[in-house]
Amino acid sequence: MSKRDYYDVLGVSRDSSDAELKKAFRSLARKNHPDKNPDDPEAESRFKEIQEAYAVLSNAEQRRRYDMFGHDAPGGGPFGPGGFEGVNISFDDIFNGGGGFDSFFSQFFGGGGGSHRSTRGNDILIRHRISMEMAMIGGETEIEADLLVPCDACDGRAAATPDGVKTCSTCSGQGQVAQNRKVGPFIQQVVSDCPNCNGSGRMITDPCKACRGEGREKKNQTIRFSVPAGISDGTRMRMGERGEPRRGGGGRPGDLYIQVNIDEHEWYERDGSDLLMALPLGYPDLLLGTTVHLPHVDGKELKIVVGPGSIPGETIEIKGRGFPQSRGRGRGDVTVLLKLFMPDKFSKKTKQHIEQLKGEIGINIDEIEDLVKKEARTRRRTR
């Protein structure tokens, strides 16, 4: 189905004035509003079509483009590759008149495309360190910080009384103003923050004394949050609208981000969901085998069974005792690297004992060439 002409959709002539466009839109939008036509599945698509036509024709720049190129403007349609998404205008918005619905349409073109950034407070980032135990098991934790919160005295309004907040007359409360700028032979519409209200759309006539019209104050806050089990180092958790309130009140607060960093463990290194550690053992432990018990990150004991005849450099894998893996795929492993513990000093007596054992546990230096060859063969096989 080919796209209908925008003027046809609104039932107006090509030289209709802005006022005529608005009148036509309001009348059609009222008739076709989905809330008024709950039993008509077509109403919603008609409503969207009317909105799209009005969005384009009510914008001087877009209307000029449409008049010139129709639906096949070079560089694609004005709403980008996804096309027109529709706006959620309530029946009240249309019914009450006053052109309040124009703000829904002015957001489509020019400027930042409706993401009124200046009406939001700043985002805040707090860094927080947790133990490896907490990172593995997860749990509730809290942070204390001095943060800006809405002023208590004025309820974040910035004005001492509710009547002290007025709509900015320069931008009619939109926070943005459109200016026509001449660029070469063209007139370009540029939307920028309203200089009178700094983009807030509001004017304060009786600033709150407690916050001097800032609408916010610094307070010691306790932020409670839960750490998910298996969290990675450096994860940022977002708490929507818990950041700074906007200076001068109004708008939405920014978001609060908590960046979680994990403390180094006394012996483990973490590799994804696996944990790595080195275990120094004496020669007799490696020769005869031994069992080592260590307190583990999961709160339970870790039992490491070292078999007889173990060699330094070998590893022991303990399955399922690492960090939780994503999507419930169980837990990673613990890898234990065996090391030979070498005492700093031996007493004369010990040296004598070892000397006696040399024939049994040492090597015969005359066979060194064969041993070196054997070692090389083993190395190449396992590589």
Ligand SMILES: [Zn+2]
């Ligand atoms: Zn205040």
Ligand SMILES: [Zn+2]
């Ligand atoms: Zn303003």
